[in-house]
Amino acid sequence: MVADADRVRRELEGIVGPRRVSVRPGDLDTYARDMWPRLLLARRAGATPTMLPTAVVWPESVREVAAIVRLARNLGVPIIPYGGGSGVCGGVVPRFGGITIDTKRMAALRGIRASDQVVDVEAGLSGERFERELTRRGYTFGNFPSSIYCSTVGGWLATRAAGQLSTKYGKVEDRVAGLTLVTGTGEVVDTDGPRRAIGGPDWTQLVLGSEGTLGIITSARLRLSPAPQLKVFRGFEVDNVAAGVEALRRVLQRGLKPAVVRLYDELDTFVNSFGHHHHDEAAAEFRHTHAPVPLPGEGALPPLPPPPRATDDDGPLERLLGMVRKARHGLRGDAFTAVLDRPRLINRVVGTVAEKIARKGCKLIIGLEGARLRTEVEAALTFAELERAGARDQGEEPGRAWLARRYAVSYKMSPVFRDGAFVDTMEVATSWATLLDLYHSVRTALGKHAVVMAHFSHAYPEGCSIYFTFAAHAPDRGASERLYDQIWKDGLEAATRVGATISHHHGVGMLRAPYMAGEHREAMAILTALKHSFDPDDIMNPGKLGLAARRWEAR
Amino acid sequence: MTVELASALAAVVGADHVRTIYGQPALAVTPGSPTELADVVRITADAGAAVVPVGAGFRAARVRGLGDRRRVHLSSERLDQVVQLDETSMLCHAQAGLTGAALEKILAPRGLSLGDYPPGILSSSIGGLIGVRTPGKSSARHGFFEEAVAGVSAVLADGRTIHTRVAPRRSTGPDLARALCGSEGTIGYITAAVLRLHRRPEARLLAAYRLPSVDAAIAAAFLALREECAPAGLRIVDASEARLHFPEAGLADGQALLVACTAGPTDLAACDRDLIASAVAAEGGAAADLGLAERWWRRRLGTEPTPEPAPSFQASAGPGQLVAAYHAIRRALPAARLHVSRFDLDGAVVFATLVDEHGDALEGDALTATVARAEAAATAAGAWLLGARPTALDPYLKALRAQLDPRGVMNPGALTES
Numbered sequence: 001m002v003a004d005a006d007r008v009r010r011e012l013e014g015i016v017g018p019r020r021v022s023v024r025p026g027d028l029d030t031y032a033r034d035m036w037p038r039l040l041l042a043r044r045a046g047a048t049p050t051m052l053p054t055a056v057v058w059p060e061s062v063r064e065v066a067a068i069v070r071l072a073r074n075l076g077v078p079i080i081p082y083g084g085g086s087g088v089c090g091g092v093v094p095r096f097g098g099i100t101i102d103t104k105r106m107a108a109l110r111g112i113r114a115s116d117q118v119v120d121v122e123a124g125l126s127g128e129r130f131e132r133e134l135t136r137r138g139y140t141f142g143n144f145p146s147s148i149y150c151s152t153v154g155g156w157l158a159t160r161a162a163g164q165l166s167t168k169y170g171k172v173e174d175r176v177a178g179l180t181l182v183t184g185t186g187e188v189v190d191t192d193g194p195r196r197a198i199g200g201p202d203w204t205q206l207v208l209g210s211e212g213t214l215g216i217i218t219s220a221r222l223r224l225s226p227a228p229q230l231k232v233f234r235g236f237e238v239d240n241v242a243a244g245v246e247a248l249r250r251v252l253q254r255g256l257k258p259a260v261v262r263l264y265d266e267l268d269t270f271v272n273s274f275g276h277h278h279h280d281e282a283a284a285e286f287r288h289t290h291a292p293v294p295l296p297g298e299g300a301l302p303p304l305p306p307p308p309r310a311t312d313d314d315g316p317l318e319r320l321l322g323m324v325r326k327a328r329h330g331l332r333g334d335a336f337t338a339v340l341d342r343p344r345l346i347n348r349v350v351g352t353v354a355e356k357i358a359r360k361g362c363k364l365i366i367g368l369e370g371a372r373l374r375t376e377v378e379a380a381l382t383f384a385e386l387e388r389a390g391a392r393d394q395g396e397e398p399g400r401a402w403l404a405r406r407y408a409v410s411y412k413m414s415p416v417f418r419d420g421a422f423v424d425t426m427e428v429a430t431s432w433a434t435l436l437d438l439y440h441s442v443r444t445a446l447g448k449h450a451v452v453m454a455h456f457s458h459a460y461p462e463g464c465s466i467y468f469t470f471a472a473h474a475p476d477r478g479a480s481e482r483l484y485d486q487i488w489k490d491g492l493e494a495a496t497r498v499g500a501t502i503s504h505h506h507g508v509g510m511l512r513a514p515y516m517a518g519e520h521r522e523a524m525a526i527l528t529a530l531k532h533s534f535d536p537d538d539i540m541n542p543g544k545l546g547l548a549a550r551r552w553e554a555r
Numbered sequence: 556m557t558v559e560l561a562s563a564l565a566a567v568v569g570a571d572h573v574r575t576i577y578g579q580p581a582l583a584v585t586p587g588s589p590t591e592l593a594d595v596v597r598i599t600a601d602a603g604a605a606v607v608p609v610g611a612g613f614r615a616a617r618v619r620g621l622g623d624r625r626r627v628h629l630s631s632e633r634l635d636q637v638v639q640l641d642e643t644s645m646l647c648h649a650q651a652g653l654t655g656a657a658l659e660k661i662l663a664p665r666g667l668s669l670g671d672y673p674p675g676i677l678s679s680s681i682g683g684l685i686g687v688r689t690p691g692k693s694s695a696r697h698g699f700f701e702e703a704v705a706g707v708s709a710v711l712a713d714g715r716t717i718h719t720r721v722a723p724r725r726s727t728g729p730d731l732a733r734a735l736c737g738s739e740g741t742i743g744y745i746t747a748a749v750l751r752l753h754r755r756p757e758a759r760l761l762a763a764y765r766l767p768s769v770d771a772a773i774a775a776a777f778l779a780l781r782e783e784c785a786p787a788g789l790r791i792v793d794a795s796e797a798r799l800h801f802p803e804a805g806l807a808d809g810q811a812l813l814v815a816c817t818a819g820p821t822d823l824a825a826c827d828r829d830l831i832a833s834a835v836a837a838e839g840g841a842a843a844d845l846g847l848a849e850r851w852w853r854r855r856l857g858t859e860p861t862p863e864p865a866p867s868f869q870a871s872a873g874p875g876q877l878v879a880a881y882h883a884i885r886r887a888l889p890a891a892r893l894h895v896s897r898f899d900l901d902g903a904v905v906f907a908t909l910v911d912e913h914g915d916a917l918e919g920d921a922l923t924a925t926v927a928r929a930e931a932a933a934t935a936a937g938a939w940l941l942g943a944r945p946t947a948l949d950p951y952l953k954a955l956r957a958q959l960d961p962r963g964v965m966n967p968g969a970l971t972e973s
Contacts, residue, residue: 115875117781117900160726171724177901189947194871194901199688199944200952200970201742202701205733209726223900226781253645253754255819374783377826429722431644462644462705462751463723501722508727519727523717526731526742529958533951545728 008055008077008099015067020058020105028052031082031100036090036511037417037424038484044417045477051093053080053100060105062180062188062218069216069539070186072099078542078552079184081212083155084126086147088425089509091159091211095543096552103154106218109133117224118177123154123217139224142169142259145505146407154217159507160209162465164406166458167252168259168370171505173208175223181207183215184535192221206530211507212541214534228369232379233260235398236364236391241265242436244362245456245464247389249432251366252461256382260367261459262402265439268453268469269363364391365402420480421473426491429458429465430500438500439466445494446470449487458504465504493518508545516546557582557625560602564627567594572633580623583609585630589650589708589716589746592629596744597714599627600964606712607966608740610683611654619968631682634746637661645752646705646721651682651745667752670697671787671818673897674856682745688737689941690871695899696785696818703751707732709743712960721749734955740966741956756818759787760828761848764813765804766840769793769895770878772811776898777874778834784827787818789898790851793885796892796908799862801847813840814848864916866894866906868929869941873902876937881905887932888925905938944970 005023012021022028032049033039039049054077059065072079078098085092094100103124110120119141121130127148134140143156144163155161157179162171169175178192191203207214238244244263251258264272366386368379387393417423426446430438439454446452450472458465472487474480488511492502496518503512517524524546531538531547543549557580564584565573568591574583586592599606604625607618611632618626631652638648642665649658655669655677662668669677671694676684684692684700685707692700706721719732734742766772772791779786791813794806804812813835817827832842853859868891872880881895884905892908909917909925917925930940952970956963 113875116873116902160724162724162726173724173730183951189951190945191948193943193945194690194873194939198939199737199739199942200948201736201738202688202733203948203951205730207729209729211728214729249643255754255823371781371783373830374823374826377822381820381822429724431641431646431721431723433641433643458724460723461753462646465723499721501720501725501727503726504722504724505726512727516727520720520731521718522715523719523731525711525715525717525959526719526734527728529955530729530734532958533954536954 005054008075011071011075012055012057012068012099015071016057016059016064020060022056023054027056031056031085031092031102032094034085034087034090034092034509036088036093036509037422038481038511039090039093040417041420041422041477041480041484047477051095052097053094054097056082056100056102058102058105062106062182065101065106065182065216065218066186066188068099068101069182069184072539073184073186073537076537076539078539079212079216080541081154081158081216083124083152083158084147084150086151086155087159087507087509089507089511091507091509091541091544093510095510096549096555098539098542101216103152103216103218107152110219112137112139112224116177117226118221119224120219120221121153122219123152123157125153127151127153127156134224135227138227140169140227141175141222142166142225143172143175149407153220153222157208157217157220158211160505161507162458162505164457165259165367165369166505167261167460168257168368169225171458172222173205176204176208177221177223179204179207179217179221180219181215181217184537184540188218189215209507210530211509211544213531213545213547215540226371228375229372230375231367231369232375233365233367233399233403234379234383234396235394235402236366236386237361237394238263238364238389238391239361241362241439241456243390244364245432245435247364247386247391248456248459248464250389251382251385252459254381254385255461256378256385258366258368258378258382259370260365260402261457262365263456264363265454265456266362268455269361271453272363363398365399367399367403420475420477421471422480422484423469423471424484424487425506426468426470426488427465427504427506428468428492428495428500428502429463429504430495430498431463434498434500435464435466437498438495441494441498442466442468442491445490446487448490449483467504488512510544513544513546519546560599560604560625560627563598563602564595567591567598576628579618580625581607581618581628582626583628583630585633587633589634589710592631592634592744592746593710593714593716595627595629596710596712596964599629600712600714600962603962604964605967606740606744606964607968608682608686608744610652610680610686611678620971621968624967629744631680631744631746638747640665642667645754646749647752648747648749649681650747651685652680654678654680655684662752663755666755668755669750670694670703670753671756671816672697672700673788676700681748681750685736685748686745687739690869690904690939691897693897693899694787695780695789696787697753698899701733701736704732704736704748705751706749707735707745708747709735709745711743712962712964716746717743739969741952741970742959743965756787756820756824758821758824759816759818760824761814761816761845761852762828762831763804763815763843763845763848763851764832764835764840765806765843766811766813766835766838768809769811769881771838771840772813772835773878773881773895773903775813775831775834775838775840776903777900778837779827779831780898780900782830782834784817784830784834785819786815786827786831786898788814788816788852788855788896789831790814790894790896792894793881793892796894799892799914801850804843804847812843812847814851816848816852864908864910866908867916867922868907868909868926869904870929870933870938871897871902871904872933872936872938874900877903877905880933880936880938883932883936883938884929887928891925891929905933 106122107125450470634650634652
């Protein structure tokens with residue numbers, strides 16, 4: 001039975017009333033996409049989305065969500081959960097139409113159990129408001145993704161997100177005591193319980209990361225930490241990527257837990273060192289406008305960075321391209337797109353220029369925070385370990401500069417999307433033993449098509465994640481999309497070949513769905529079985545996570 | 556008949572490794588490789604029999620409700636090899652039949668360890684450690700044992716072998732290894748695991764304190780943990796247990812003994828020890844004879860015998876419920892000896908040794924009745940009993956099992972009752 005849009009709207013209005021349902025074209029258009037750069041390419045070319053939701057609905061309670069899911073089941077239409085829309089993989093695209101559930105009206109921070117250091121929070125709360133409220137009460141959740149101003153708690157949980165301080169606090173999946181979700185059968189279940197005393201599999205871990213394919217997360221019990229009493233940030237320099245990786249490994253494997261570790265490769269170091277004095281100014285300005293408490297750049301969350309001004313120094317990508325232009329005076333016309341047409345050349349030129357100028361090596365930012373006594377001791381041990389590994393202490397300034405600017409970069413990406421040029425990021429992870437192999441393999445694979453830089457962050461005793469940033473260009477939308485797909489194919493297959501995971505924290509969505517079989521191989525049997533168990537009618541975000549969607553594709 | 560099944564299995568694993576279990580419609584089978592094990596599962600399933608997993612053999616096989624259905628008690632005993640030891644990444648790929656203790660012996664000379672887990676639990680096989688969740692498998696310093704699992708290999712009901720992929724963390728769907736962890740062999744038979752390792756600590760520091768009450772001791776423990784103290788072990792012994800285990804401590808009724816071990820780089824171990832000392836002082840406690848802590852640690856390692864009998868009841872509780880749970884159990888079991896240990900930020904476990912007025916272990920009906928009383932009291936106080944699980948998700952577990960194992964081959968007696 002295929003339900004018509006009008007019936008879907010009427011039935012939804014029966015559940016939530018007339019004001020929290022929309023079938024207006026503008027709303028459907030908005031909810032057809034997230035921040036997946038491939039969608040932005042089409043948008044820039046003036047195309048309208050081909051996959052639209054049938055209706056958008058804004059429930060205010062788990063009861064309403066359950067009713068909506070049961071309705072969808074009866075009508076035979078898909079459900080697509082939608083949080084902040086900040087995903088970068090197309091996870092919210094309604095591939096087969098259906099009801100998009102926006103969770104943002106379920107945004108209550110219900111309470112904190114101080115004895116257990118656990119907060120009960122609804123899924124639609126924005127990351128920024130969540131963390132600010134916790135700060136006010138003397139706690140932190142510790143998840144600071146650069147999307148924190150436009151992502152929701154539910155989105156974090158559905159994708160296994162990570163923040164800039166994950167090396168200490170963990171990824172979000174390390175911080176969950178329990179979830180409430182509405183499964184594909186329309187039933188409300190809690191996965192709570194002491195994680196270690198409970199027989200049977202850990203359901204929390206089987207729901208986290210399911211990206212709406214098993215159910216829709218409506219609230220969660222999350223572990224908190226006391227707000228940090230002390231923050232210590234420091235910059236170091238290492239000879240090269242390999243030396244930096246080795247230094248980080250030694251720190252993590254000594255049982256030390258810095259909050260922030262960021263090792264920039266030669267090009268990333270060079271691009272980021274441009275405008276170094278601007279960092280000072282930014283930090284000073286911050287100090288001026290926000291002193292005296294919290295200390296400059298030390299507040300859990302700075303205000304959202306203002307839009308770029310003409311006097312601002314450019315983002316790393318603009319700097320990267322500016323540098324390339326200077327290195328190759330011969331370029332005429334639109335240097336921006338011209339240089340992107342020759343990625344191999346640029347990687348080589350930039351490589352040599354970067355190596356020449358950044359001969360001092362790679363930049364490494366280390367930050368620790370937490371309880372005063374332990375943080376002091378851990379910081380001393382960490383810095384000593386880094387120096388023993390050959391890293392050179394650059395003092396506090398580079399760390400403070402990074403802190404002051406850490407959210408500025410992400411919000412400057414879209415201006416680069418013009419004339420068929422695009423930029424994207426690819427975060428992969430593996431064990432220390434194969435980390436350099438992963439770095440070189442993926443960098444080579446991407447470098448055939450794009451200008452590539454990388455940093456290493458989110459470190460663990462057994463391994464680390466690598467965050468690649470790449471920029472490329474093609475003459476028209478069709479060519480851009482083909483190039484875009486080819487870049488991802490080559491990059492992810494290179495990661496799989498060395499045994500790495502294809503995503504550390506951005507998730508799967510539509511972008512990585514074709515590569516899930518390579519990622520999990522025969523273990524996909526477990527995921528498929530989970531899907532049938534939680535969502536027997538395949539209505540929950542169908543066609544995502546690499547799961548088959550035969551029911552819908554046949555139509 | 557088990558005879559044809561026995562000969563079919565003997566053709567795979569060799570006659571020496573198939574044994575009839577006397578008086579039961581059951582065979583004990585010990586395959587010598589994961590591929591043999593997969594064949595055994597396939598043949599058993601095709602014969603309509605059930606697979607009951609056996610690890611190091613400390614836990615009774617779950618055969619309740621199987622009636623006279625034929626079954627194969629499938630042991631991982633011969634799967635006892637370290638497949639790969641990656642010292643660079645501190646990851647160990649080990650077969651499921653290796654015991655934790657045997658693996659520790661391999662790791663020790665390399666300066667590595669599974670972590671500060673209670674040595675008692677490490678006598679289990681790795682398959683058992685991972686396959687069955689109990690609250691004792693935890694360490695404040697290294698977390699719940701399951702968190703050490705970076706990947707597992709398992710044989711599914713149809714004989715297929717799966718390997719979940721290893722990465723420090725990933726965002727590619729749910730953590731599929733967790734479907735097998737704690738599943739007690741119902742989702743698949745675990746044949747190997749990749750485990751996260753730790754460096755052996757550079758220093759270990761012991762300390763003992765006397766506190767005015769168990770409440771104060773519990774408060775001190777969580778105060779220290781919230782200051783990020785991560786001890787290798789921490790135990791609170793109440794006066795009833797201290798009288799037998801630490802008589803020279805001279806605890807009065809109501810008082811408590813807190814013993815702790817901190818470990819890691821020397822400066823961190825010292826920092827953690829100091830955090831505990833400060834927390835104890837804040838709760839009105841004072842240092843006690845270091846010898847008490849040393850004795851506790853020797854007993855923990857098994858180099859000195861622990862007074863008999865062993866605890867026969869345990870319940871875990873979150874930090875908010877722990878004090879109430881302790882008192883509820885204390886009231887319900889006036890004669891029992893109690894201690895609280897396995898502390899981390901999620902809570903701790905109350906252990907009770909159930910004895911009669913002569914100090915002998917309770918048995919038979921007296922034990923059953925006392926345990927029932929303790930369970931009722933603990934549950935009413937918000938504590939969780941060993942093996943408890945939220946029943947709301949049972950239909951999903953049932954559906955998951957039906958998907959992967961429609962014939963009900965894999966440990967059908969386990970994880971069934973609601």
